[in-house]
Amino acid sequence: MARLRDWLVAAAVLLVGRRRPPATPPVARRIVPAGAPDRRAETAVVVLLLAVAACAIGFIVVYALDRVPHQTQFLGLAIGLAFAALAAASILIGKRLVAEEELEEDYPGQGDEDAQRDVAQIVEESGSRFTRKRLLMLAGGGAAGALGLALITPAVSLGPVFDMDPFYETPWRRGRRLVDGNGRPYRASDIQEDIFYTAFPEGADPESVAAPLIVVRLDPAQLRLPSERTNWAPGGILAYSKICTHAGCAIALYRSPLFPPVEPKPAFVCPCHYSTFDPASGGTVLFGPAGRALPQLPLEVDAGGGLRAAGNFSGPIGPSWWGVRMKDAR
Amino acid sequence: MVQKLVRFLDERSGTAPFVKKALRYVFPDHWSFLLGEVALYAFVVLVATGIYLTFFFDPSVAKQVVYHGEYVPLQGQEMTPAYRSVVDISFSVKAGLLLRQTHHWAANVFVAAIVLHLLRMFFTGAFRKPRDLTYYIGLVMLTLALLEGYVGYSMVDDLLSGMGLAIGYGVALSVPFFGANLAALVWGAPFPGDPSFWGRMYITHVFLLPIAIGTLIAVHLALVALRHHTQFRRPRASERRVVGMPALPAQAPRSLGLFFGVVAVLFLLGGLVQINPVWLWGPYHVASATNAAQPDWYLGWLIGALRLVPHFDWTIGDYTVVANPFWGGVAFPGLVFGILFLWPWLERRLTGDTGFHNLLDRPRDAPNRTAFGMALLTWVFVIFIAGSADRVDVLFGIDYTAQIWVYRVLIWVLPAVVFFVTRRVCRELLAGEQVAVARAREQGSVPSRPEVGLQGAPGGQGAGSFGDGDRLPET
Numbered sequence: 001m002a003r004l005r006d007w008l009v010a011a012a013v014l015l016v017g018r019r020r021p022p023a024t025p026p027v028a029r030r031i032v033p034a035g036a037p038d039r040r041a042e043t044a045v046v047v048l049l050l051a052v053a054a055c056a057i058g059f060i061v062v063y064a065l066d067r068v069p070h071q072t073q074f075l076g077l078a079i080g081l082a083f084a085a086l087a088a089a090s091i092l093i094g095k096r097l098v099a100e101e102e103l104e105e106d107y108p109g110q111g112d113e114d115a116q117r118d119v120a121q122i123v124e125e126s127g128s129r130f131t132r133k134r135l136l137m138l139a140g141g142g143a144a145g146a147l148g149l150a151l152i153t154p155a156v157s158l159g160p161v162f163d164m165d166p167f168y169e170t171p172w173r174r175g176r177r178l179v180d181g182n183g184r185p186y187r188a189s190d191i192q193e194d195i196f197y198t199a200f201p202e203g204a205d206p207e208s209v210a211a212p213l214i215v216v217r218l219d220p221a222q223l224r225l226p227s228e229r230t231n232w233a234p235g236g237i238l239a240y241s242k243i244c245t246h247a248g249c250a251i252a253l254y255r256s257p258l259f260p261p262v263e264p265k266p267a268f269v270c271p272c273h274y275s276t277f278d279p280a281s282g283g284t285v286l287f288g289p290a291g292r293a294l295p296q297l298p299l300e301v302d303a304g305g306g307l308r309a310a311g312n313f314s315g316p317i318g319p320s321w322w323g324v325r326m327k328d329a330r
Numbered sequence: 331m332v333q334k335l336v337r338f339l340d341e342r343s344g345t346a347p348f349v350k351k352a353l354r355y356v357f358p359d360h361w362s363f364l365l366g367e368v369a370l371y372a373f374v375v376l377v378a379t380g381i382y383l384t385f386f387f388d389p390s391v392a393k394q395v396v397y398h399g400e401y402v403p404l405q406g407q408e409m410t411p412a413y414r415s416v417v418d419i420s421f422s423v424k425a426g427l428l429l430r431q432t433h434h435w436a437a438n439v440f441v442a443a444i445v446l447h448l449l450r451m452f453f454t455g456a457f458r459k460p461r462d463l464t465y466y467i468g469l470v471m472l473t474l475a476l477l478e479g480y481v482g483y484s485m486v487d488d489l490l491s492g493m494g495l496a497i498g499y500g501v502a503l504s505v506p507f508f509g510a511n512l513a514a515l516v517w518g519a520p521f522p523g524d525p526s527f528w529g530r531m532y533i534t535h536v537f538l539l540p541i542a543i544g545t546l547i548a549v550h551l552a553l554v555a556l557r558h559h560t561q562f563r564r565p566r567a568s569e570r571r572v573v574g575m576p577a578l579p580a581q582a583p584r585s586l587g588l589f590f591g592v593v594a595v596l597f598l599l600g601g602l603v604q605i606n607p608v609w610l611w612g613p614y615h616v617a618s619a620t621n622a623a624q625p626d627w628y629l630g631w632l633i634g635a636l637r638l639v640p641h642f643d644w645t646i647g648d649y650t651v652v653a654n655p656f657w658g659g660v661a662f663p664g665l666v667f668g669i670l671f672l673w674p675w676l677e678r679r680l681t682g683d684t685g686f687h688n689l690l691d692r693p694r695d696a697p698n699r700t701a702f703g704m705a706l707l708t709w710v711f712v713i714f715i716a717g718s719a720d721r722v723d724v725l726f727g728i729d730y731t732a733q734i735w736v737y738r739v740l741i742w743v744l745p746a747v748v749f750f751v752t753r754r755v756c757r758e759l760l761a762g763e764q765v766a767v768a769r770a771r772e773q774g775s776v777p778s779r780p781e782v783g784l785q786g787a788p789g790g791q792g793a794g795s796f797g798d799g800d801r802l803p804e805t
Contacts, residue, residue, distance in 0.1 A: 031354075032579060063425060072427045076601005079428075083594035090587030098579035105356045105572050107558050107688050110460070158530075159518040161511045166520045181617075198617050209521045212617035242617055247500030247636065247655045248521060249493055250619035271621035272497060273637040274720060274730060287731055289636060291643030291654035318521065319500035320643045320653035321510035 033099045041096035048089035055082035164323055168316050168330045171204035171211055172297055178213065178239070178307040181206070186307045191217045191237050196254035196268075198242060201309070210317050210329075212242035213297060214251055214268060215307075216279055222265075224281045225296075232298035232310065238279050239297040239309075241317040244270035246290035248319045251277070268294065282314070292320050295329065357581045358561035358574035362450045364588055369443035370547065371592040372436045377540060379433040386423055388415040389532035391487055392525040401609050409613040412487040412528060416608050432600025434626075437479045439596060441628040444472050452673070452703050454690040456560045458683075462674040464553040469670055471546050478539040479626055483606065485531040490606070490623040492614025496521060497636070501659030506652050522616055560690045569688050621720055631710050634717030635662040638738055666710055697756035705749040712741045 059078035062068055130136055160166065178186045178199040186199055199213040200206045220236040232238075242250050249272035256266040267286055268277040275290035277283050283294030295317045298310035313329040340346035357363075391410040398405065399414070400421040409417075419426040448468065451457050457465035480498070484491045499521045502513040518524030558572050567573045575581045599605075611623045625633070635658030644652040677699060678684050693700040716737040723730040 071424070072431075073601050075425055075428045076432075076597050076599075080594050080596075080598035080601060083590045083597060087587045087590035087594055090583045090590055094580065094583030094587060098583060101576065101580060102573060103354065103356050103576050104566060105558070107570055107572055108556065110686050155515070159515040159524070161515045163514070164510060166514075167510055200617070207522060207616050209616055247659075248496040248503075249500075250496075250615075250617050252619040253621075271619050271720075272493060273633070274734075275641070285641045287734075288641060289639045289654050289658070290641050319503045319655065320650050321503040321513075322507060322650050322653075323510065324650055324653070325645060325648045 033101050035099050038096050041092055045089045045092055045097065048085045048092065051085040052082050052089070055079070055085060058082075165330075167318075167321065167323070168327050169210065170313055170317060170329050171201040171208060172309045172312050172329075174309060174311050176204075176309045177202035178215065178299075178309070186215070187305045188235055188237060188301045188307055189305060191215060191307070193217050193219070194256040194266075196256075199239065199307070209243055209248070210241070210313075212250065213239045214242040214254075215239045216254065216256075216266070218266065218280055222280050226282050229282060229296065229298070229314070232296060234299055234301045237299055237301075237307065239299050239307075240268065240277070240279065240283050240294045241297070241313060243318050244272065244275050244290060245292040245294060245317075245319060246270065246273055246275045246288070249273075251294075292324070353578040354576045355555070356558070356572050356574040356576060358559050358567070358572060360562060362454075363559065365443055365447040365450055367585065367588055368592055369440055369447055370551075371589045372440035372443055372596065373543065373547065374589075375436040375593055375596050376433060376440060377544075379429045379436065380536065380540070382429050383419065383433060384536055386415060386419045386426065387532075388412060389485055389528050390525065391528045404609060404612070407613065410487050412485065413608070413613045416486045416488070420609060428597070428601050430600075431603075431605050432596050434483075434605045435599040435603070436596050437482060438605075438626055438628070439592070441472075441475050441479060441626075444468070444475055445628075448472065448670075449703075449707070452670075453693045453700055454560070454562075455687060455696060455699065456690055457674050458677070458687040459674075460557045460686055461553070461560070464550055464557070465674060466671065467546050467550045467553070469667065471543055471550065473667060474539055474543050474546070476628055478535060478543065479628060481531050481535045481539070483626065485528055485535060486608055487528070487614055488608040488623075489611035489614050489618055489620060490608070490625065492522070492616070493619055493623070494625055494629075495523075496616075496619075497655075497659075499523075501636075501655045504653035504656035505660060506656065509653070509656075522614075558688070560688055562690050562692070567689065569686070572688065621724075624721075630717040631714040632659060632663060632717075634713040634715065634719075634737075635659070637719070638713065638716055638734060638741065640738075662713070666706070669706060694756040694759040697753045697760070700756050701749045701753035704752040705745040708748040709741060709745040712737065712744055716741070 055078050059075060059082065062071060062074045062078055065071075068074060127133070179202045180186060180197070180199065183200075183202070185202065186197065191197060193216075195216070197215040199215050200211050204211055206212065216238055218233075218236045218238060220233070223233060223236065223238075225232060240251075244251050249270050251268045251270045253269035253271055254266065255269055255276070266279060268279060268283075269275070270288070270290070273289050275288035276286040277290070277294045278286050283296050285291070285293060292315075295313035295315045297313050300308050300310040302308050316324050316327070316329050318324075336346060336349075388411045391412050393411075394408040395411055395414055397407050397409055397414055397417070399418055401417055404417065416430070419430050421427070451465060451468070480494065484495050484498070499513055499517060502516065503509045505512060514520065516527070516530075518527050518530075559574070561567045561572055561574065564573065611620070612618075636655055637658070639654055639657045641654065643650050643654055680698075691699075716734070719730055719733040719737065722728050722733060
């Protein structure tokens with residue numbers, strides 16, 4: 001019985017105790033300074049938050065609708081304005097509804113010298129049993145270096161890092177036909193003055209960097225090709241690699257003035273950095289940053305009037321690199 | 331309610347004392363301190379929109395597919411799955427174009443905010459001890475951000491991508507002694523490269539670089555918090571005491587407001603202002619190029635540099651020592667970043683000032699640093715502007731060749747002029763303030779703006795020094 005009574009009393013105390021409002025410790029002092037309420041700002045924040053909700057719902061509605069004109073624009077507007085209203089609400093809270101207080105604090109010190117010394121000491125004393133430190137360091141360095149080298153060796157699999165041959169290779173051979181982007185062979189009679197043509201090797205990958213040519217026709221009397229190339233341009237038709245020797249963009253501009261006073265001579269221009277090449281003199285650089293002449297492809301006209309390569313380029317194609325002048329195009 | 335939650339967490343983590351300190355962490359208030367925050371928030375948007383885009387983007391280029399999507403002008407064209415998936419994100423995925431454009435705008439704003447943040451750090455001397463490590467990490471992040479942006483637009487395989495990659499390949503080839511080997515390694519084959527290269531770019535863009543940048547952001551912010559913010563001179567602010575608003579309640583809503591504002595601006599740009607319309611450029615082919623497609627602004631300085639170099643390759647016999655694109659594509663950015671990395675050390679050497687600095691300089695307080703910074707900025711900026719000479723030719727008919735020759739002179743003359751003019755202006759401003767202070771003392775009155783003339787305080791400096799302010803004594 002006594003135990004039951006104890007339990008009852010305990011339960012009653014617990015219950016009564018629970019009913020009592022939770023004892024809030026008296027606030028000794030505020031941490032955040034008090035301030036006057038600002039009901040107008042509060043109302044504005046509420047309105048802004050409602051605007052956020054409205055814009056967000058607007059976003060969902062625009063998204064759900066099919067075939068809305070300018071859907072991207074409306075979606076962007078809705079979600080953008082939602083965030084803009086949210087930003088405005090936040091800034092309003094920051095400026096008007098929370099305490100403006102300026103606190104001071106010490107900057108952290110300039111480092112703990114005792115701790116620094118201890119750290120160094122622990123490290124040094126940890127190695128105090130070694131007698132031949134230098135030798136060990138050397139051996140350790142050798143081990144780390146060799147192991148590091150071993151671990152990066154598999155990176156060589158990423159690409160043909162030591163094989164320079166592909167940089168000299170081109171699909172152009174004596175007798176190979178020049179075709180257009182659709183594979184239709186070019187005839188010498190197709191090539192007009194003041195227009196440039198893009199040609200590819202027949203039956204080869206057009207996406208190979210050595211494939212595309214830029215082909216133009218100049219008045220044979222204007223040509224000033226090097227002496228060994230005198231028969232490379234039958235009827236004044238010239239072919240060059242289309243890949244700029246500066247940074248490898250396709251030469252997509254042909255400056256062929258229809259108004260003689262504007263510019264004196266036709267030229268190839270790369271649209272990336274405006275390297276300018278002279279087709280009449282074997283692709284020499286007239287202006288811009290390219291450091292090498294544009295490789296020229298010798299041409300011949302077959303019995304049927306078709307354009308064919310008469311050999312390989314005058315040199316390796318594409319941007320310069322350390323070995324670009326060391327071998328011929330193959 | 332709040333108390334219960336705090337108790338729940340503290341009993342399980344014991345972090346309440348730390349959180350209490352963090353909530354009352356003091357932020358000195360100045361608008362220019364928010365530039366880094368803008369970059370951070372742009373990064374958050376980049377990650378969020380980027381994750382969405384990965385669910386739709388297909389990085390493969392191994393085989394060509396024929397387009398049968400919603401965009402009529404490309405109907406029936408052969409293209410790679412990479413390019414098709416980006417066209418599909420733009421036209422077939424609902425809200426896809428909004429998120430793609432927001433992502434691209436965020437990238438532009440991200441780099442812009444970092445650059446402005448860097449300028450603020452430089453010209454106020456915020457990079458000095460104990461924050462030089464923070465500054466170096468920031469510079470690394472800037473280089474990673476540039477690379478991240480470049481890889482991002484390169485893996486799309488539209489015409490602009492291909493041109494950008496061709497130039498990147500040309501620049502890689504130009505590196506002396508091992509450039510071609512390096513390019514073969516990275517691209518997997520001579521240009522346009524092995525199809526696996528696109529997979530490599532993809533994992534780099536969506537995983538390696540974001541993880542690296544995210545980690546560095548964490549370290550950067552941790553260092554900022556550990557050493558506390560710098561502050562401008564003002565009443566009660568000193569090398570030992572930082573004055574400002576606490577994180578809660580004053581700073582948090584402002585910071586959140588800035589975050590939401592950045593998100594708002596990026597979404598509005600993404601929805602309303604077109605950026606990189608890949609469907610106009612078309613798929614890339616080695617034989618195609620155009621000058622209508624221009625890359626993001628932050629590559630402009632490199633384009634300008636590549637274009638300004640006169641036409642020569644440096645050769646010895648048949649050996650090409652330095653190919654032309656090296657100067658504009660590697661040496662120029664390498665020099666600019668090299669100077670920025672070396673500057674804290676260089677300034678310590680030149681001034682002998684190795685002390686701690688929590689108070690910021692105004693640009694005028696350090697005339698030599700400000701003059702040098704302005705000269706460097708001018709150099710980079712004029713080269714950047716030179717990168718737009720072709721647009722100026724097209725839009726205003728000013729001859730391209732003539733412009734390039736003008737720029738080739740200006741890039742050397744203007745920085746020198748700017749250096750001397752800036753230094754003079756800084757010194758005059760300082761001298762003017764000293765006159766004002768002296769006059770005020772004569773009349774027995776205190777200057778109305780307390781910060782004016784403070785550099786004349788004990789431990790002050792003469793004009794022409796690198797502002798050493800009231801530095802703490804070496805311990």
